[in-house]
Amino acid sequence: MREVWGIGKRMWKKDWRRRIWLYDTLIWTVMGYGAEVWGWKERVEVESIHERYIRWIFGLNWRTPGYMVRDEVEREKMRGRASKRAWKFEKKLEEGNGGGIARKCLEEMKERWKRGKIIGKWEQERKSYLEELGVRVEEEEELEVENLESREKAKQKQERMEKIVESKYNRWYKCIRKDGIPGYLKKNWEEERWSRVARFRLGNEIREGLHWEKKENRRCRICEREEETWEHIWEECTRWKKWDGEGWQDVVENLLGEGGEGEEWMKAIEESRQEGGRRGEVMDKRTV
Numbered sequence: 001m002r003e004v005w006g007i008g009k010r011m012w013k014k015d016w017r018r019r020i021w022l023y024d025t026l027i028w029t030v031m032g033y034g035a036e037v038w039g040w041k042e043r044v045e046v047e048s049i050h051e052r053y054i055r056w057i058f059g060l061n062w063r064t065p066g067y068m069v070r071d072e073v074e075r076e077k078m079r080g081r082a083s084k085r086a087w088k089f090e091k092k093l094e095e096g097n098g099g100g101i102a103r104k105c106l107e108e109m110k111e112r113w114k115r116g117k118i119i120g121k122w123e124q125e126r127k128s129y130l131e132e133l134g135v136r137v138e139e140e141e142e143l144e145v146e147n148l149e150s151r152e153k154a155k156q157k158q159e160r161m162e163k164i165v166e167s168k169y170n171r172w173y174k175c176i177r178k179d180g181i182p183g184y185l186k187k188n189w190e191e192e193r194w195s196r197v198a199r200f201r202l203g204n205e206i207r208e209g210l211h212w213e214k215k216e217n218r219r220c221r222i223c224e225r226e227e228e229t230w231e232h233i234w235e236e237c238t239r240w241k242k243w244d245g246e247g248w249q250d251v252v253e254n255l256l257g258e259g260g261e262g263e264e265w266m267k268a269i270e271e272s273r274q275e276g277g278r279r280g281e282v283m284d285k286r287t288v
């Protein structure tokens with residue numbers, strides 16, 4: 001995978017979409033092998049490789065929750081694609097375009113299932129999967145692949161949103177997310193720019209979400225005294241003229257806006273952090 005990543009990084013400086021495309025064409029073709037059979041269940045390893053790859057593209061740290069990363073760049077879990085493959089395979093067998101033995105198995109399985117008997121892991125996975133999507137046994141035969149797809153999509157969105165709303169790692173995300181690809185990712189920016197905005201929006205650049213860490217590891221990297229929260233940064237460590245006088249919650253929402261509105265400010269924060277202690281002294285004098 002590292003090689004694939006390297007190719008994408010060298011070839012497409014600006015284009016994150018192409019890098020994702022590389023995943024779909026090179027990695028998913030390998031990972032998705034056999035999805036006709038295993039596709040009825042979400043596979044943790046498959047999802048985690050996908051999420052790791054997206055984190056890589058955007059320069060996000062490994063702590064960034066997968067559901068948030070997927071939400072930001074509008075990616076579905078791979079289980080959606082896998083189940084589609086399994087479904088299509090089944091249809092193909094029913095239509096008689098496949099091995100005779102496999103078709104026979106499928107027919108027998110369906111018979112058993114109608115009588116309420118479940119045998120084997122595969123059948124169990126298939127049953128649970130469809131049940132969780134709210135597909136009734138009577139509906140199954142008629143279920144179109146588009147219907148399966150849209151049910152899966154809706155379910156994933158619901159799962160994501162529940163987690164986003166409850167996220168302690170990044171409690172801002174629920175206010176700044178939107179459906180669809182956010183504006184800053186459509187601007188044909190260089191990697192440095194979209195990656196910066198992504199890191200801030202997804203909570204990588206603020207320590208307030210690291211609730212499991214010791215206090216000294218959550219300290220503000222500008223003044224090195226208080227806990228690094230948005231409130232602290234805005235109220236005590238730095239100001240930006242453009243938004244002077246506004247409440248800090250509104251400022252944070254603007255700063256993290258989907259169009260990349262806060263980019264300059266993010267840069268300024270990064271610079272003050274690099275300047276470290278020396279800058280801290282200056283800040284102290286100013287706030288006193």
Ligand SMILES: [Zn+2]
Nearest residue numbers: 220222223237
């Ligand atoms: Zn500070």
